[in-house]
Amino acid sequence: MSVIQQLLQRVWKTITKTTVVATILTSLVATNALAADKIYRLKLAETWGPNFPIFGDATKNMAKMAKEMSNGRLIIRIDSANKHKAPLGIFDMVKSGQYDMGHSGSYYWKGKVPNTLYFTSMPFGMLPTEQYAWFYHGGGMELMEQVYAPHNLLSFPGGNTDTQMGGWFQKEVNTVADLKGLKMRIPGFAGEILAELGAKPTNIAPGELYTSLERRTIDALEWVGPSLDLRMGFHKIAPYYYTGWHEPGTELQFLVNKRKFDSLPKDLQAILTIAMKTAAYDMYTQSKHESGKNWASIQQDYPDVKVKNFPEEVMAALKTANTKLLAKHAEGNPLAAEIQQSQADYIKQVRPWSTISHGAYLNSQAE
Amino acid sequence: MSVIQQLLQRVWKTITKTTVVATILTSLVATNALAADKIYRLKLAETWGPNFPIFGDATKNMAKMAKEMSNGRLIIRIDSANKHKAPLGIFDMVKSGQYDMGHSGSYYWKGKVPNTLYFTSMPFGMLPTEQYAWFYHGGGMELMEQVYAPHNLLSFPGGNTDTQMGGWFQKEVNTVADLKGLKMRIPGFAGEILAELGAKPTNIAPGELYTSLERRTIDALEWVGPSLDLRMGFHKIAPYYYTGWHEPGTELQFLVNKRKFDSLPKDLQAILTIAMKTAAYDMYTQSKHESGKNWASIQQDYPDVKVKNFPEEVMAALKTANTKLLAKHAEGNPLAAEIQQSQADYIKQVRPWSTISHGAYLNSQAE
Structure with a gap:
């Protein structure tokens, strides 16, 4: 109850002594005022640790926009992994309502709900804006x-890392045979593809990656791209940086508990939805900037780092393995087949345009 | 005054007969209610005609978001060119306050304020997301x-057309000599560059373009890209579609009268700013989709249309002319020199990254 409402009630009571009428009137006023004044507080759990660059900026940016646009009526508290201790428990915690929102990656849930695989980035899939076009128009x-x-659960795009690089390699990959026995840190579906070709995908905690690559416990690893690779220092110890194929447009994810979302007033639903959408787009812009800046820095300080493309033969073999695995994932799962078809159709439609626009332009400007 | 406030006043008067007290109390309530209920109405003038595709969707999208997020407190009325009759008068009308907002293109004002040239797209300049990164981080x-x-005036990004194509040509351009005497519809700075190489840039009303190209009154024209070229029908009458160089990432513009913006409550300023930003990003996504769809349609129905790149010799000559003209534009204009340097530095930083990410990926996926 606001100060004005209290004042009104007190004066009214004093003058009229008719508390029933006073209560009715003040509650009428209060109803009107409450709709505009009530503060909604949401709790968001993110997969990342506190102050994780770019990914963590996306959630802070989203919460700031929501607060400013709602004049403080929508307040989102962000808990990083150090707080909730369950970086890969976001799906469950938001589903159950323990948290109202989450920030994570859809493909992390493929072991639990197989069809979540398709909404982050797929090998030989879409570039970031191609994928936004598929999300919003396709x-x-x-x-x-x-x-x-x-x-x-409601799931929304949560920010793009830009095209991920193929990874840091100690040795060149010239033939498919070079992949046999290759020990590489590459998780998820891309790891499954490499395993098809005889590689040994391994999972190693982020804190141990540098030492593992330096001591040749692993032969190669992929992380993200220059935006986040620079601070990991891999360019100091691996001579080859391969271009990307497995995550051409990695999109993170905002998750929202659907019942909670439905309980919000319509204007706050709009504010939340648009704050998430804008934070996602903004993260793509920021990733572009950070990767540009960091790649320029690597080139300047470590001019011997060589950018390599996988040979055509290797790419063809990876594609074949990808096609085979996709077919397996769609067996007895009509929705998976439908999503795969939708993505394949969309790439077929948009890619010739990307090739004659951005592709042709970048080729014409290369020195 | 709301129904509740009227009711309150009437009941109060009836019971107490003390109209002075009643007036003070109701005005207290009204002040509180007004801050949350007052409706702000802004008028926006756009350069485009009514129902102009994509560009017109951007303003409607922006106004819809502003209305929904503000719970109807921020209402933006859109006047298209048929209403205000001054498609190229937007700058003046928003500056003077005749309109509160505008949607147009920054480079249209270069005759009036030369340095507005740099905020749409420059020949050999940035791709759309590179340019967003320059706007927001560079x-x-x-x-x-x-x-x-x-x-x-305040100016904000207003939506991207995606990379514009080099245009529709009746004859191939194989040498710089082929540009001599070439009659081409290509307005603005790009037209100046072509004139340096002996071409004859002309301006022709959009409604007469098709006939002019068909009857060879002109030899070539540029419009936008497949997103908007398809409905113009140029693919039916010109055999060559050249890839782009002169507007790699055309960004439209939202203009806002600064005094008007400053007079808005802080939350509505945030809502308006984010609605404009999101509508701009959304238009880029939509342009990608529409160009992909329309280019697929042109390829299917007119398989004889040939996509061509200007030969290296021609591109080199265009670049030289561009550099010369930029230097001329910067003479005695330190801010122009500063903007040019900022853009050149940013391209130098971001482009190697674009090349090893999107460029390498598109090349690896080409058939």
């Missing part, structure tokens, strides 16, 4: 809703 | 503010 959002709605 | 927004602030 049926992607509707398919994502079908996958998440049964879990009382 | 100093671009601050430079744009320096150019517009003296005119009581």
Whole structure:
């Protein structure tokens, strides 16, 4: 109850002594005022640790926009992994309502809900803006809703890392045979593809990656791209930086508990939705900037780092393995088949345009 | 005054007959209610006609977001060119306060304020997301503010068309000599560059372009890209579609009267700013989608249309002419020199990254 309402009630009571009438009137005023004044507080759990660059900026940016646009009526508290201790428990915690929101990556849940695999980035898939176009104009959002709605969850694009690099290698990869026995840190679906070709994908804690690569416990690793690779220092110990194929447009994810979302006033629903959308786009812009800046720095300080493309033969073999694995994932899963088809159709439609626009332009400007 | 306030006043008067007290109390309530209920109405003038695709969707999208997020407190009325009759008068009308906002293109004002040239797209300049990164992380927004602030204007990114194509040509361009005497519809700075090489840039009303190209009154024209070229029908009458060089990432513009903006409550300023930013990003996504869809349609129905790149010799000559003209534009204009340097430095930083990420990926995926 605001000061004005209290004052009104007190004066009214004093003058009229008619508390019933006073209560009715002040509650009428209060109803009106409350709709505009009530503060909604949401708790968000993110997969990342505190002050994780770029990814963590996306959640802070989103919460700041929501607060400013709502005049303080929508307050989002962000808990990083050090607080909630469950970096890969975001899906469950938001589904159950322990948290109202999450910031993570859709493909982390593929062991639990296989069709969540398709909404981050797929090998030989879409570039970032191609994928936004698929989400918002090509049926992607509707398919994502079908996958998440049964879990009382809404999922939204959560920020793009830009095209991920193929990784840091100690030795050149010239033939498919060079992949045999290759020990590489590469998690998820891309790891499955490499395993098809005889590589040994391993998972290693981030804190041990540098030492593992330096001591040749592993032969190669992929992380993100220059935006986040620079501070890991891999360029100091590995001579080859391979261009990307496995995550051409990695999009993070905002998760929202659907019941909680539905309980918000319509204007705060709009504010939250648009704050998430804008934070996602903004993160793509920031990733572009940080990767540009950091790659320039690596080139300047470590001019011997060589950028390599996988040979055509290797790319063809990776594609074949990808096609085979996708078919396996779609067996007895009609929705997976539908999502795969939607993505393949969309790439077929948009890619010739990307090639004659950005592709041709970048080729014409290369020195 | 709301129904509740009227009711309160009437009941109060009836019971107490003390109209002075009643007036003080109701005005206290009204003040509180007004801050949250007052409706702010802004008028926006756009350069485009009514229902102009994509560009017009951007303003509607922006106004819709502002209305929903503000719970109806921020209402933006859009006047298209058929209403205000001054498609190229937006700058003046927003500066004077005749309109509160505008949607147009910054480079349209170069005859009036030369340094507005730099905030749409420059020949051999940045791709769309490179340019967003320059705006938001590379100093671009601050430079744009320096150019517009003296005119009581705020300027914001207003939506990207994606990379524009080099245009539709009746004959191939194989040498610089082929540009001599070439009659081409290509306005603005790019036209100046072509004139340096002996071409005859002409300006023709959009409604007459098709006939002019068909009857060979002109030899070539540029419009936008497949997103907007398809409905113009040029692919039916010109065999060559050249890839782009002169507007790699055309960004439209939202203009806001600065005094009007400053008079808005802080939360509505945030809502308006974020609605404009999101509508701009959204338009880029939509342009990608529409160009992909329309280019696929052209390829299917007109398989004889040939995509061509200008030969290296021609590109080199265009670049030389561009450099010469830029130097001329910077003479005695230190801010122009500063903006040019900022853009050149940013391209130098970001482009190697674009080349090893999107460039390498598109090349590896080409068939």
